[in-house]
Amino acid sequence: MKQETILQNKEGPQVVRVLLEFNLPLISYPDTGVWCYIIKTGDNTVSIFDAGPKFKSLLPFRRKYSGETNNTDKIINTLDDFFPGYKVDQILCSHYHYDHAENAPDLQNRLLELHGNLAPIRLHANDLENKKAFKFMKTHVEDLFKHAEYDKWHLGNSVEDNENLGNSGFVIVHTPGHTSGAISLVNNIEKIAITGWWIEEQSSPFVKVFQSTVVDEDTKNFAATIKKIKRDDYKYYFLHPQVDKY
Ligand SMILES: [Zn+2]
Numbered sequence: 111m112k113q114e115t116i117l118q119n120k121e122g123p124q125v126v127r128v129l130l131e132f133n134l135p136l137i138s139y140p141d142t143g144v145w146c147y148i149i150k151t152g153d154n155t156v157s158i159f160d161a162g163p164k165f166k167s168l169l170p171f172r173r174k175y176s177g178e179t180n181n182t183d184k185i186i187n188t189l190d191d192f193f194p195g196y197k198v199d200q201i202l203c204s205h206y207h208y209d210h211a212e213n214a215p216d217l218q219n220r221l222l223e224l225h226g227n228l229a230p231i232r233l234h235a236n237d238l239e240n241k242k243a244f245k246f247m248k249t250h251v252e253d254l255f256k257h258a259e260y261d262k263w264h265l266g267n268s269v270e271d272n273e274n275l276g277n278s279g280f281v282i283v284h285t286p287g288h289t290s291g292a293i294s295l296v297n298n299i300e301k302i303a304i305t306g307w308w309i310e311e312q313s314s315p316f317v318k319v320f321q322s323t324v325v326d327e328d329t330k331n332f333a334a335t336i337k338k339i340k341r342d343d344y345k346y347y348f349l350h351p352q353v354d355k356y
Pocket residue numbers: 205207288
């Protein structure tokens with residue numbers, strides 16, 4: 111299991127990440143994947159940022175037959191290793207796409223069994239609206255959950271731009287582009303940003319053409335978002351490992 115502490119002080123780890131399983135057609139885990147970030151938000155609380163996919167296949171019609179990931183186990187084991195006895199106060203999704211949000215109800219239900227508290231699943235309001243996957247298929251984050259055959263989940267109130275993440279020093283920043291409700295986490299004291307899609311598109315012409323043609327919802331706000339989030343002296347942590355080298 112690939113786990114990393116990305117921020118630590120004398121009180122111990124403050125931000126830890128674990129690589130969740132997410133496979134692409136030509137490369138597979140752990141060369142690909144989705145990072146789940148665990149951020150300490152209080153004396154005995156942490157927030158989760160991204161819960162990963164539930165199923166192994168990329169293709170919707172194959173997914174239920176492709177087998178399940180054990181992404182929830184990876185997150186629970188990482189909590190036990192780095193934050194034993196802590197409770198999860200919320201499960202944030204960077205955006206509504208399945209590779210970041212689909213496993214959230216499974217994680218929520220397991221945490222409820224283990225710790226006895228219901229950690230709400232939270233997204234930006236724009237990603238709680240009706241959506242068009244690949245720009246034409248009507249969808250909604252709760253359709254994703256229904257399709258994954260969960261029988262219960264709890265969505266919390268939508269996240270706000272500039273909302274504080276407990277006393278972690280991180281704020282939630284609305285970074286529309288890839289989806290209209292995409293969010294990033296920024297810590298202006300430590301000069302750290304946990305963010306994603308825009309740097310993939312800057313670094314790969316293929317990704318840029320593919321995503322802007324069939325995925326990205328809010329291309330008119332790209333430049334404004336990049337301006338909002340890009341600071342030359344900040345350290346960036348991304349949502350997928352393929353772009354970590356940039
Ligand atoms: Zn996405």
